[in-house]
Amino acid sequence: MxxxxxxxxxxxxxxxxxxxxxxxxxxxxxxxxxxxxxxxxxxxxxxxxxxxxxxxxxxxxxxxxxxxxxxxxxxxxxxxxxxxxxxxxxxxxxxxxxxxxxxxxxxxxxxxxxxxxxxxxxDPNVVVVPADSQFQNLPDVVAALRSKPGSVTFGHNGAGTNGHLAIRMLAAAAKVEPNEISYRGTAAQRTDLLGGHLQVGMISLSEIPELHGTNKGPLRVIAILSKQRFPALPNVPTAEEAGFPVISTAxxxxxxxxxxxxxxxxxxxxxxxxxxxxxxxxxxxxxxxxxxxxxxxxxxxxxxxxxxxxxxxxxxxxxxxxxx
Structure with a gap:
């Protein structure tokens, strides 16, 4: 049955x-x-x-x-x-x-x-620094690393992520060795940037809406890894304009x-x-x-x-x- x-x-x-x-x-x-x-x-x-x-x-x-x-x-x-x-x-x-x-x-x-x-x-990658950073542009970061390899801390959101890959591509193009710091997310990168524990961050454009249009605030964007300048940050040069032909998007x-x-x-x-x-x-x-x-x-x-x-x-x- x-x-x-x-x-x-x-x-x-x-x-x-x-x-x-x-x-x-x-x-x-x-x-x-x-x-x-x-x-x-x-x-x-x-x-x-x-x-x-x-x-x-x-x-x-x-x-x-x-x-x-x-x-x-x-x-x-x-x-x-x-x-x-x-x-x-x-x-x-x-x-x-x-x-x-x-x-x-x-x-x-x-x-x-x-x-x-x-x-x-x-979402293109952007290179960000604290507003009061000694680095005014991407060539400043590269110059510091050429003078002393590993002297600049560069944050990303984990091995194999777009930010990590972007740093590796930029390092290869500029022939430098940054001190890579891995984070579990952009919020943690931002906290360390603002607290003075991280010198440079590699994040994406959408993660900094408060800077769009003005690029003024506690953080500052010094380069964007896109083929051309982005309307949201019209005054920020591309990495290629700064002399490093790297394009990376998330x-x-x-x-x-x-x-x-x-x-x-x-x-x-x-x-x-x-x-x-x-x-x-x-x-x-x-x-x-x-x-x-x-x-x-x-x-x-x-x-x-x-x-x-x-x-x-x-x-x-x-x-x-x-x-x-």
Missing amino acids: NRTIVALVAALGFADCGPAWAGWPEDKPIEVVVGFAPGGGTDVMARKLLPFVERTLDGKAKFVVLNKPGAGGEIAFASIARAAPDAYLIGVVNVPGYNFLPMTRKTQYSTDDIRLVARAVE ERGFAVPKGVSDEIVRKLEAGIAEGLRNPEYLAGSPGDEPVIAFLPGAEWQKRLDAMSDALRPFAEQMRASDQK
Whole structure:
């Protein structure tokens, strides 16, 4: 009798507890894993954008942000890769760290186990110093390092992150050796910059909205690692203008475990696109508004594939350096 009941239940589909039966996203909160500490650009972007994505899903979704900082985002990326393919745990991925880390060492995740949903922003790196710093520009920093290698502390948000990679690229272009200091997030970098414990920080443009337009405050931007000057900081020269042709941007977007259905991915992708266009979101996110750069997941993946080829030589250098 029991076998007959089980067979009947299975035939009717009641035994299927997958995404279709769960009625995604109706029945429970969706956890969104962020690989950096609260207060940084990734965390702020997710917390500000997701309420607008909720609205696009007929108000049935409820996103809950979980911060899992550490290992340059690896802990969060591994959480995405290992999650059940029901889209009740998704995450934010940070490029190039997401695709660069596995090139430098064995990681707890593989990009083959993760599916990109949509890119939200493309955010250039900026070099920041305290307002009263002795360094007035990027050549000043380079000159100090050429005079005494390792004499300038340079912060980033973890090995393999975009900031770390940007420092390595800048050091190679300028032929200098900065004293690299790793942090668990931009908020910690900012605290040490303001407290006089860190001389130079490598963060992203969206993380300093209070400086946009004026570049006046307790921090000061001395260079931007973009191809051309940015409207938000029109008086800040590019690294290339300062004599160091380095371009580095942080891309942030959303991803799910590989097995999530196409239908759910399409819903999320459309919701993110609509949320990024919402005038209320744009008005309330002055840091993100200048760097919004939506890309569908499939297009973003193609971009990452090409980017990974370009980054491979830096990964080889980093592996060789770490083995010394």
